[in-house]
Amino acid sequence: MSKLLEVAGLTGGYGSSQVLFGIDMQVNEGEVVTLLGRNGMGKTTTLRTILGLNRPTGGEVRFRGQPIHAHSADHIARRGIAIVPEGRQIFKNLSVEENLSAFAARRNGRDNPWTLEKIYLQFPRLRERRSNGGGQLSGGEQQMLAIGRALMTNPHLLILDEATEGLAPLVREEIWSCLKALREYGLTIIVIDKYIKRLIGFADRHTILEKGKVVWQGDSAQLSAQPDLWDRYLSV
Numbered sequence: 048m049s050k051l052l053e054v055a056g057l058t059g060g061y062g063s064s065q066v067l068f069g070i071d072m073q074v075n076e077g078e079v080v081t082l083l084g085r086n087g088m089g090k091t092t093t094l095r096t097i098l099g100l101n102r103p104t105g106g107e108v109r110f111r112g113q114p115i116h117a118h119s120a121d122h123i124a125r126r127g128i129a130i131v132p133e134g135r136q137i138f139k140n141l142s143v144e145e146n147l148s149a150f151a152a153r154r155n156g157r158d159n160p161w162t163l164e165k166i167y168l169q170f171p172r173l174r175e176r177r178s179n180g181g182g183q184l185s186g187g188e189q190q191m192l193a194i195g196r197a198l199m200t201n202p203h204l205l206i207l208d209e210a211t212e213g214l215a216p217l218v219r220e221e222i223w224s225c226l227k228a229l230r231e232y233g234l235t236i237i238v239i240d241k242y243i244k245r246l247i248g249f250a251d252r253h254t255i256l257e258k259g260k261v262v263w264q265g266d267s268a269q270l271s272a273q274p275d276l277w278d279r280y281l282s283v
């Protein structure tokens with residue numbers, strides 16, 4: 048399996064406030080990897096630093112073999128990393144189709160790029176709602192739109208921060224089904240979510256953060272066999 052993302056010794060934070068103290072993690076092509084940890088442990092900051100939204104103070108991020116940690120967020124997005132941000136941040140005054148089309152520009156060297164039609168096949172609900180304004184959608188539909196919009200950039204890596212936060216249980220299951228379909232499609236995914244049991248069923252490997260440091264890494268079988276880890280690092 049080839050390495051898609053390599054993060055080594057990453058440090059950073061906000062101004063003089065250091066949040067990350069040497070994060071190491073690796074994501075291989077086609078894998079689903081999680082970032083776990085209680086609130087405030089540095090998961091979002093790790094993602095923001097990988098995405099170039101926060102400038103690292105040390106360490107390296109390599110994507111598809113090239114260093115990206117000195118590049119702008121825009122450059123990194125164009126290299127093929129897309130984020131479904133916490134809170135979704137869709138354009139509420141644009142229609143579903145306009146939200147999707149606004150992001151449809153970059154093929155990222157793909158032979159078989161995402162199109163509106165492919166997005167609608169993946170998310171039939173978005174086709175039904177294609178003329179509705181983003182602000183008229185339910186929370187689950189908004190999340191599908193945020194995922195669809197990210198896919199329209201033809202990412203090599205899709206990152207979801209709080210994939211199912213604030214959604215009703217049945218809607219959460221719909222989002223997991225969508226993500227499983229994307230996984231089967233071969234997409235590489237990093238996901239943050241609170242539902243550990245679902246993540247164990249969905250992801251290959253997991254990284255647990257505590258106070259800006261990696262305290263455990265392992266696969267789903269290992270995490271599932273060590274419920275003490277859940278109590279120590281994940282329970283609230």
Ligand SMILES: Nc1ncnc2c1ncn2[C@@H]1O[C@H](COP(=O)(O)OP(=O)(O)OP(=O)(O)O)[C@@H](O)[C@H]1O
Nearest residue numbers: 061064066084085086087088089090091092093256
């Ligand atoms: N914009 C900011 N300015 C200053 N400090 C921040 C900012 N955003 C987050 N922090 C601090 O950085 C630390 C890590 O926050 P981060 O959001 O990365 O955690 P998290 O693990 O993603 O948790 P959560 O689930 O609450 O988002 C926290 O102490 C938080 O208060």
